[in-house]
Amino acid sequence: MLKRKNEQAAIISKEHEEYLRSINRERHFIRITQILIFIFGIIFWELAARKDLIDTFLTSSPGAILNLIVKFINDGSLFRHLFISTMETIGGFFAGTLGGLLIAILLWWFRRLALILEPYIVILNSLPKTALAPIIILWVGMGYSGIIATAASISIVVTIMTLYTGFNGVEKDKIILLKTFGANKFQILRKVIIPANIPNILSVIKVNIGLSWIGVIVGEFLVSKAGIGYLILYGSQTFKLDLVMMGVFVLGVIAAIMYFLSSWLEKKIIKY
Amino acid sequence: MEYICELRNVSKRFHTINNETKAIDDISFKVRKGEIVSIVGPSGSGKSTVLSIIAGLEQPSEGEVIVNTRSIGFMFQKDQLYEWRNVYKNCLLGLEVKNMDNEENKIKVKRMLEKYGLTNFKKHYPSQLSGGMRQRAALVRTLAIEPDLLLLDEPFSALDYQTRLSIGDEVGTILRNEKISTILVTHDIPEAVSISDRVIVFTERPAKIKKEYEIVFDDLSGERTPMKCRNTLTFGKYFREIWRDLDVEKEE
Numbered sequence: 387m388l389k390r391k392n393e394q395a396a397i398i399s400k401e402h403e404e405y406l407r408s409i410n411r412e413r414h415f416i417r418i419t420q421i422l423i424f425i426f427g428i429i430f431w432e433l434a435a436r437k438d439l440i441d442t443f444l445t446s447s448p449g450a451i452l453n454l455i456v457k458f459i460n461d462g463s464l465f466r467h468l469f470i471s472t473m474e475t476i477g478g479f480f481a482g483t484l485g486g487l488l489i490a491i492l493l494w495w496f497r498r499l500a501l502i503l504e505p506y507i508v509i510l511n512s513l514p515k516t517a518l519a520p521i522i523i524l525w526v527g528m529g530y531s532g533i534i535a536t537a538a539s540i541s542i543v544v545t546i547m548t549l550y551t552g553f554n555g556v557e558k559d560k561i562i563l564l565k566t567f568g569a570n571k572f573q574i575l576r577k578v579i580i581p582a583n584i585p586n587i588l589s590v591i592k593v594n595i596g597l598s599w600i601g602v603i604v605g606e607f608l609v610s611k612a613g614i615g616y617l618i619l620y621g622s623q624t625f626k627l628d629l630v631m632m633g634v635f636v637l638g639v640i641a642a643i644m645y646f647l648s649s650w651l652e653k654k655i656i657k658y
Numbered sequence: 659m660e661y662i663c664e665l666r667n668v669s670k671r672f673h674t675i676n677n678e679t680k681a682i683d684d685i686s687f688k689v690r691k692g693e694i695v696s697i698v699g700p701s702g703s704g705k706s707t708v709l710s711i712i713a714g715l716e717q718p719s720e721g722e723v724i725v726n727t728r729s730i731g732f733m734f735q736k737d738q739l740y741e742w743r744n745v746y747k748n749c750l751l752g753l754e755v756k757n758m759d760n761e762e763n764k765i766k767v768k769r770m771l772e773k774y775g776l777t778n779f780k781k782h783y784p785s786q787l788s789g790g791m792r793q794r795a796a797l798v799r800t801l802a803i804e805p806d807l808l809l810l811d812e813p814f815s816a817l818d819y820q821t822r823l824s825i826g827d828e829v830g831t832i833l834r835n836e837k838i839s840t841i842l843v844t845h846d847i848p849e850a851v852s853i854s855d856r857v858i859v860f861t862e863r864p865a866k867i868k869k870e871y872e873i874v875f876d877d878l879s880g881e882r883t884p885m886k887c888r889n890t891l892t893f894g895k896y897f898r899e900i901w902r903d904l905d906v907e908k909e910e
Contacts, residue, residue: 566732567755581742658783
């Protein structure tokens with residue numbers, strides 16, 4: 387990629403140079419504005435809190451949140467809570483995504499099974515899964531396993547639906563082509579159905595990261611004794627808004643990191 | 659004379675909940691080894707169905723299909739290159755499925771890519787190629803398994819006119835030089851006449867064989883290429899006759 391850029395640079399015209407510069411300028415403007423909004427937002431919040439323009443009991447303030455973060459980092463509890471929540475999310479994410487993928491493959495393989503189960507899956511999909519969380523936690527357990535199961539339950543149905551639809555949406559002639567080579571069903575799955583759905587699978591992954599976090603926070607609200615969700619709930623029940631805001635802030639940071647990771651993965655995998 | 663493929667009184671009906679349609683009705687023909695046969699007919703007359711039956715993708719309702727081949731190559735209207743595989747990987751697809759992707763065959767594929775002017779595009783993805791190049795890559799993919807019978811289902815009709823002429827010329831010449839038995843389905847009469855040894859004209863659905871033409875160019879000197887055939891007087895004669903066959907069909 388870099389090499390090609392250099393080759394082009396050698397034969398660049400003045401007009402093209404100007405065009406590239408204008409694109410760059412636009413990109414910088416947008417990025418700088420984005421950063422400024424964040425900085426001014428924080429400054430405004432902090433100033434408003436100090437001048438008693440807002441009630442810090444309800445809104446907390448950036449300084450207080452920062453102090454709390456430093457305190458939590460120093461005594462190691464931030465990382466403990468973060469670690470627990472992240473692990474639960476990763477567990478729920480893999481269970482939901484891989485489970486959903488597996489079931490979607492089974493439904494594709496056994497078409498009749500898919501037709502029989504269709505109404506049940508559709509209803510399960512339109513049901514708000516968080517309503518099931520208390521039941522799942524009672525069934526699976528009041529600890530980590532229950533929280534992971536809650537997280538998985540939120541993403542698995544939508545994964546099944548999306549991937550099954552994608553599997554059946556693969557162009558008929560692409561499959562017929564393989565059949566003319568004498569391919570068996572497993573080869574059709576491995577050489578067309580799955581690779582044709584890689585973009586689909588990646589977008590499911592992106593969505594499922596967010597869904598798993600929802601499941602984990604809901605699960606922690608219900609049963610946990612540790613984790614970011616626990617911190618937020620504990621903070622709100624004891625009216626420590628600093629703690630609640632810190633929890634939300636940390637979640638925001640984690641969400642951003644995971645979003646960039648999945649975008650990077652997408653770029654890494656899809657080259658065509 | 660050795661035959662590579664024979665259809666005896668083949669009929670095919672398609673069923674839907676509401677009705678049943680007869681696509682082809684009592685079709686019989688033979689294809690000699692190394693022969694290029696075209697099937698022309700109105701659109702929607704079961705031409706493609708005949709190819710599916712020969713390829714074993716569909717079973718005939720009645721009649722018998724005898725195919726004396728080791729492997730059959732099939733080419734479609736759209737190239738059906740897999741967009742997630744580069745050109746080289748696309749060309750290996752058939753060999754992979756047949757578990758024949760050994761070093762020897764890989765070298766053969768590379769040599770074919772070179773022959774068809776695709777070496778520099780080996781690592782390119784299909785979306786980076788022109789329509790003509792894509793169809794050439796599809797041809798390499800099809801020929802890589804060394805089929806002894808090639809089934810072409812309107813393989814050029816998705817290309818623009820100019821590319822279509824030049825690719826048709828190229829492919830027609832390759833098939834003739836390598837003596838690959840071929841059945842070409844098309845609605846393009848000039849394409850059929852210029853490429854084939856024989857043209858079979860189908861009626862409208864349900865398709866029957868209306869006429870058969872042995873295509874012989876006596877006014878041609880040197881190697882027979884589709885492009886040269888197009889410039890002969892005989893070409894025009896065949897064209898007019900087949901055109902009339904299809905036209906009369908429309909008036910009835």
